[in-house]
Amino acid sequence: MTMTAEMPGQVPWWKEPTRDQWVAWIAAWLGWTLDAFDFTIFLLIMVPIAESFQVPLIEVTAVFTITLWLRLVGAVGSGWLADRVGRKTPLMISILWYSVCNLFAGLAPSFALLFLFRALLGIGMGAEWPAGAALAMESWPTRSRGLMSGLLQGSWSIGFLLSSAAYGLLYDKIGWRGLLILGVLPALTVVWIRIYVKEPKVWVENRRIQREQSREFRAPLLDIFRLRILGNTVMACLWMASGFVIYYSVYGMFATHLQKDLHLSAAMVAMPIAMANLVAFLASGFWGYVADIFGRRWAMIIPAAIGAVVTPFYLFTDSYAIVAGAFILQGAFLGAIYGQNPAYLSERFPTEVRATASGFCYHQGAIWAGFTGPVLTYFAANQSQGFAMPMLVATVGAAAAFVVTLLFSPETRGKELVPQLTLVERPA
Template identity: 35%
Template sequence: MSQLQVSNKPWYKEVTKTQWRALIAAGSGWALDSMDVMLYSMILVHVMSDLQMDQTMGGFLATLTLLSSAIGGILFGMVADRYGRTKSLMLSILIYSLFTFLCGFSQTITHLAIFRFLLGIGMGGEWVAGAALITETWDAKHRGKAMGLVQSAWAVGYALAAIVAGVISPIWGWRGVFFFGIVPALVAIWIRKGTKEPEIWEKMKAEESKQKTKSKPKLAELFSGKVLRWTILGALLSVCAQFGYWGLFTWIPSFLGTPIEQGGAGLDIMKSTTWIVIMQTGAWFGYVLFGFMADKFGRRKAFILFFVMAAILVPIYGMTSDATRLLILGPFVAFFGSGYFSGFGAVLAELFPTEIRATGQGFCYNFGRGVAATAPTVIGFMATSIGLGAAFGFLAIAFGLAALLVLLFLPETLGKQLS
């Protein structure tokens, strides 16, 4: 592991235009990915009513999207290694925006399930393409910050989904909310025009061209040699972290809007929207500060702090029904219950070599997402008997296991140069 170089310049003055461009491309794609995916959670109560779904089915459709996103992430990881990070990023955005739009035409649960499944393919692809683009474009000493800034865009998109639903739903209903999901397609066009491929990837392709060979990244390469242990560790850590996140944040909008006697907080739509926006402000700071902390103190310390605090705060949040207390507690829950995602892109990039980096990132992150896809269904099922708030307490186990995995097995990769 190389030593970080010390500079008297503010960190942001060391960043090139190409690096900023890559960050904006990945960040905007991630924000709009978040918006399109979370629109479902914001209007889930209305969708369940119109299409006659119970909480278990509502959770299952969220699970279905996460399952397909796992497939998309693994698939697009290989596409990004073969054809380029920016091309993969652009295509993934086009896919999730188109099928979010089509969700608005759903007449049955089956229609909605099909569109949500296809939407998930693009959702999974966006993360891996953007993560590979950023981690290969930014310098090692600022890699954590960059991924923190990109990951923070998820909170922006989550809050934007709440605002879109709050404004459009009362006027055009839940279908109109989904129609708004086509907007991200415009970003894909912008990305295609001026975002460059990382230099390290270009050099690899140039070398392949000289040798007249073509890279064919295979998942099998992740399960052999020295990278096998990182594949297993990355996948298990992703399972625990994402189970906790999706089990909680898929159902928070419904929790806030569900009557107190049914295990919720009993807030009206305007209060729910406001509480979610404020909560996601906390998430934004969590994503950003995790990146800075990871670059300053190391990846391991940042991960352990966030996972442990999430394990403590999430059950407390679920047992709270007072609106004021939820308003105060929410940003802290989101800060620690979301911010750790900023570490995945950097750590996974630092564990895998260039030729299989996106494949490794895509597999680990999205294998975890695929298994964690059961979380919305599990929490929805538990909610039918004990209520949503009580069901949230179950998620502390996932956060606690994630902290143990980091403590016992994850190496410190701070400052590692990519190769």
């Protein structure tokens, strides 16, 4: 049994990784955390943006829809580049991309230009994940990969916590433009990555074997749809699509629900979101530990089922204490079902197509998530309970699909990531 707990004669799990392995993981962690800050800050300022440009709220929700859709473009491009030239280069490009786009969005003089730059931000945002996830998971030892996958993916919650804290503390002083302009700061991490991060040994060896055997994988996106792994690809896509819909049904419109339905102040909106994300980060580590003991699937199925039950408690009450308390609790469940995304996707696909496969399966889910904002807003505008009922139906329905898909998916706990070519490929 693969466990993060130490067996007799083993070193503690945190001493097993080398310095280079820690640096690679930290680089991916920073990239995803700062990516989350740049994206989620927009979820908190959709109402003031609509008021500032005097456009309907549903048009502003369309901005994050297009941003989500363009993530797939960035993910496929970055995944291909990461499988061809290494994990490090596309990671740096992606961080620079989404940082600069957020700066230009904050300076945009019109809604059309804001729409354009936030849409383009989606390409950089999508590009970060496949490169960062492959870099971290290929570098990390098998024994504690589930735990560190949870803490890596959970860093999205830290980014959301930072954006909600910035919103609560700074919005009244610098406005929505200032909050977007803050998003240029992640660009500074690129210098550190360029100097200190090394490519994973498993990828370096895999590329050497490809060249030596004249078996270059020049179109990895096509390879993941070959019959041998098509079923795995389809199930991974269904799992990620349902997970994305859950996330944007729970978190995507929650701030808008508090602003429009309950008419709460910036500080009152920010507090439960910040605390729920802190809980989600900690819970992602806990469920990651569970994943290393009982398996990747159960570490996601259990919190998803519990989270579906928690959902009504923060949607159908006017009591701020209950709303805040239940939403913070949700962070431990539906807020933490994503921790195995890096490990589970990395373990389901071979090295030669790993970044492309992970990027595509993960970010095609963003296409479905992109519908949640406009659809929930449409139904909220046409019935008396506002966002509560649409958010409930979408959350519980997607959670059910999430659980069923995982029940029929393979278990990968303890799988070694190897450099050998495992897909049959035509000679170049």
